[in-house]
Amino acid sequence: MKRNFQGQAFALLVTAGLIFGSTACSKSERVETETTVENTGTEIKNESEEAYNNFKNWIDEKERDTAYVYDSDRDWTEEISDREEAYNERVAALDKNAKYYDDARRAEIEEMKTRYNTSWQTRRATYASYGKADSLRPVYLTTPEKAEDLNALTPANIRAAYENFVAKVQENKETYTNADWQVVDAMWSDLDDRKNAIQEQLSAKDKYEIGKAKTKYQAMKAASKTGNTAEKVGSNVKEGVKTGAEKTGDAAKEGGSKVGNAASKTGSAIKDTYKKAEDKVDGTKDRK
Incomplete structure (x- = not known):
């Protein structure tokens, strides 16, 4: 009996140890999972911010570079290739993280893309000319x-x-x-x-x-x-000139109308004054 009791006691201790160990492992795994999720979220946020900042800073740098002239020592075909590769790499990083940006950030990114691509088309044509x-x-x-x-x-x-x-x-x-x-x-x-x-x-x-x-x-x-x-220059100001001309035309038309009315009134006044003077002269002649 004593031996059976000792055996049962040992079995209970082993079972308790297993349960405790299992509980401890479960808690440890949960903490580790939560930490992993937290770290992953931080990494994603850092990566998306880095992609945005790299793109924005690069765009700002290229937009400041406005003084470019022909240099026979530069490979202009390579300049085009390098520039487009650098842009595409940064856009790919943005696209990878697009779901982590809010609507305002996405709109800002699209605006920067549009602005850059518009100016790049002109510069690319210039580089292509240099490359000839x-x-x-x-x-x-x-x-x-x-x-x-x-x-x-x-x-x-x-x-x-x-x-x-x-x-x-x-x-x-x-x-x-x-x-x-x-x-x-x-x-x-x-x-x-x-x-x-x-x-x-x-x-x-x-x-x-x-x-x-x-x-x-x-x-x-x-x-x-x-x-x-x-x-x-003519192409750049064409619409402005057209709009300005239309406004000027309207203003001139309105001004002309006012001037015309004023001139008409002035003419009538002069005519009346002249008639009075003529009548006065005729009256003087009659008295003589």
Whole structure:
């Protein structure tokens, strides 16, 4: 009997230990799960905020970068690719976290996207124009393709290079954008630099003909760039001018009506005054 009792007591202790252990494990697992959920929520919030801030700061930086000019040392095709890749990466991060943003934040993000893409289309077109330089140089400067300098231009052929350059500009100037003119003008400067380097070896006739080519080029550039600028300005203010003209027209119409009425009244008054003066003169004649 004693041995049975001890056995039963041992079994009870083991069972109690199992129950306690199970309860402890259950509580520990619950705390661990709650902690995991809390940490996951914090991580999601941090990730969504980071995606938003990265995008906003990048947009702000690009919008401040407004002074861009042609540089022959830059790969403009690569510039386009790098810019679009950077934008797409940031948009992908935003899209991944879109469900964690409220309506106001989503609206702000869409507004930034629209604003950026509108300006990027203009800049992308400019970069594309800059990217044409490599293909234009041998055509305009009559040098070998991918030549790193203009040493192929000598006292014997540089006059012909000037004349060819001016002919190409004459042929294409109507299609040039302001960005195209930056590329063309940079090539022209390179041509001038090469000419200056061999100036002493040129004949008087060559110098004279090059001078004529330079005058013609400058005239074409001034006329075309002025036209491009005027066209751009005209496009930007067209609606404003139209609206302003309509308002001015209405105001002028109203003012004209008022002036007309005033003039009519003034005319009537003058007519009456003149008639009175005429009657007075006639009366004076009768008294005589």
